Amino acid sequence: MLQEGAHGKWTVSSSDESTEENSDNEKPSTSSLLHAARGRTSGPQYPCSEARKAAHKRKASPLKFSDTSFPAEIRPAEKQRPSQEGLGWCLSSSDEEPEDQETQMQKETVKEEKNDAPKEHSLNFHKENELSENLKAEEYCEAQDTWDLLNGGNPFRFFLTKVRGIKQSYNSGALHIKDILSPLFGTLLSSAQFNYCIDVEWLVRQYSQEFRKKPLLIVHGEKRESKAELLAQARPYENISFCQAKLDIAFGTHHTKMMLLLYEEGLRVVIHTSNLIAEDWHQKTQGIWISPLYPRLPQGTTGSAGESETNFKSDLISYLMAYNSPTLKEWIDKIQEHDLSETRVYLLGSTPGRYQGIDKEKWGHLRLRKLLKEHASSVPAQESWPVVGQFSSIGSMGADESKWLCSEFQESLVATGSDVTTLRKYDVPIHLVYPTVDNVRQSLEGYPAGGSLPYSIQTAQKQLWLHSYFHKWSAEVSGRSHAMPHIKTYMRPSPDFQKIAWFLVTSANLSKAAWGALEKNGTQLMIRSYELGVLFLPSAFGLDKGYFHVKGKLLSESNDPATSFPVPYDLPPEQYGSKDRPWIWNIPYTNAPDTHGNMWVPS
Structure with a gap:
């Protein structure tokens, strides 16, 4: 049936309409697991949403913008903003083609991933002529005094993630996951990673070499085939154990993103917004709160010792107890043993x-x-x-x-x-x-950035009233307008x-x-x-x-x-104009090219 509203028109068949209350589209999919079982290893080998799968596919097999009326030199979206008036929104087929090439993202991050793998033959890596400008910038950032960054001029302890492809000045004070897991933060004894989407092999490589065999607990919400695949990813690592979060209500997800880091020097808590996959730490705007280094309490201390004025310690323990998992008892005990009184959030x-x-x-x-x-x-x-x-x-x-x-x-x-x-x-x-669609189109990643913005047509067409509240993503203040x-x-x-x-x-x-x-x-x-x-x-x-x-x-x-x-985006927010439309991941965009000269056809 035809749907029409202030932000466009589209066609939806009744069989495509979703009845799910939770339309985050951050639910595990097992199709990538089936690909792996059939011997195809080109796609992501971790459970991910349908939207992310579509983004992987389009990076692996991009569809070039075919309108020859635009000269090639102005096809990138930064230089060309054609009107979107009259652009139809047609629901794409749900059948996905097999992925047959490695994703461009995997190619873009291969240098990063090789950097921290054991390599006797690449000691002169930083002298190679192929070292990109962004890697040089990252190296410069890593040379900063991270300890001062954590304990100096940032009383809120709120950070953004590093973004490749922006000016170095905008990455000043930003962090990568490798920074968080580096020896500069402490001498790691063990850690726990709570998350939704997890690439185990990639995660292990983010730890410093000397910490990669330390005990690591992964807390997840996967079930059935997705759980089996997650466990299979970790089979080569004897130090990794798992805790499955109970999800007894339909369409729920384990969406929490937290790290518990136990050091010789104390304990640290990190609460953030990134999945544990390469894409989320590459060219996206993510937020991180990093606790102070919590010292151990004197042995034998009991009761409410080490509590903060914000009640953070008991609230964190209550949250962990809500999992009702014996596996987390060890971490609850560790938290009890530390002084969290300096917490201000x-x-x-x-x-x-x-x-x-x-x-x-x-x-x-x-x-x-x-x-x-x-x-x-x-x-x-x-x-x-x-x-x-x-x-x-x-x-x-x-x-x-x-x-x-x-x-x-x-x-x-x-x-x-x-x-x-x-x-x-x-x-x-x-x-x-x-x-907006244009925000995504003009982003560093282009249309595939929309794989992390899984607003579906099935949900959008039922709540057109919501779109009148929408404002554009603009982050010139942090240099991240083009990092979705x-x-x-x-x-x-x-x-x-x-x-x-x-x-x-x-x-x-x-x-x-x-x-x-x-x-x-x-x-x-x-x-x-x-x-x-x-x-x-x-x-x-x-x-x-x-x-x-x-x-x-x-x-x-x-x-x-x-x-x-440090609010990470521009204020006041700018309301959608009459031609602006919210990004919806599962419909095609073929009227204008993105920053890589490509179109978006998710199926």
Whole structure:
């Protein structure tokens, strides 16, 4: 049937319409496993979403833009922006062609991956003429004093990931996973990696050579064939063990992204937004919070010793206990043995289940509501402050905004320590930042970047009302406008966007599966997925004004790292224009080439 709205038209057959509530499209697929079983090793050998599979295929077998009316010299998208008016959105076939070539991404990262493999024959690697400008930049970054980076001028301990292909100055202060797992952060004894999408072989290579045989626990949510493949990936590594997260509610995922790093010197917690695959650490905008190095408590210490003012230690233990896994007991004990009192952020997680009573406020958006009511300072006229959500995937919101977005979810986002019962929630502007088709087309990766933005046509065509809230991805402030976001952030800025009352970086996309939805007349919260993030509140950083400045906004205070928060994208956000459309991964884009001169046909 034909669907038409303010952002285009498309054709959808009834058999293609999705009934899944969780439309994050971050669900494991086993087709790559079947390819492996048949002897084809060209595709990704880790479970991934259908959208990521399509991106791999298009990198392996790109479709060149065929419109000869455009001179070759202006085909790259940076130099040519044809109108998209009248561009039809046609749902592609679900049948995928076999992948027959190694992906370009694999080719692009082969140098990176060889660098850290044992190589007696490449000691002069850094002298080779083929060393790219970006590798030189990365080498320069690695020469920085990482210890100062962690403990010096970044009181928030919030970092972005390094991006290849941008100016070196924009990677200053950014981190790669190799930096995090390097000896500069500590002498590693063991580690635990919590994640959704995992390439075991690649992950092992990110550890420094001397740490690759240290005990490694991988916490995942895979089942059946996907689980078998994950275990098969790890078979060559005797030091790797697994913990399977229970997912008893349909369409839930283990989406949390966290590292627990135990050192001779202490313990560190890393909460971030990247999958454990090469693509997520290459040319995407990702967020990382890195804890201080937590020292061991004196032997025999018991009770609440080592707790922070933000209750981070007990909240982290509660989160790990929610897995109900004996495998994690060892890590819970390790956390108990360390002093986490220097933590200044609040932990905000989601775990699958149906929660009532006081348990209803332990997870999801009701957890955010509780934290804001108890710890966020009231600011004059704050009832007019908007809310901003930024994410890389979108679930089903319902038939209109009153079903979830502008009711229970918005009520949590606008909560403060003051009485907001008289607040008319619809008066609070909501700005949702999600890439347009042109954002993706003009990105460093081109159209394949959209494989990490799995908003599907089946979901989009049921909620056209949502698109009026959309704003473009723009990140000139961090030099990452062309590095598509896989980071997810939420915040409450002032109307002039010079201040923010709070800031959250999390794995949670805009979905009820991630944040939870009320049931039974509001007496029960149902959550499908595991998610984890950290909340930054001014009061936890000794600021009594109730807000952070946005870095660079106020000349008088923009250089003060203690009061200026580094928001990773441009404020104020720019609303979609009449010709802008949200990126939808499973429809073709053939009217204009991307930065590599290619089209996007996902099937």
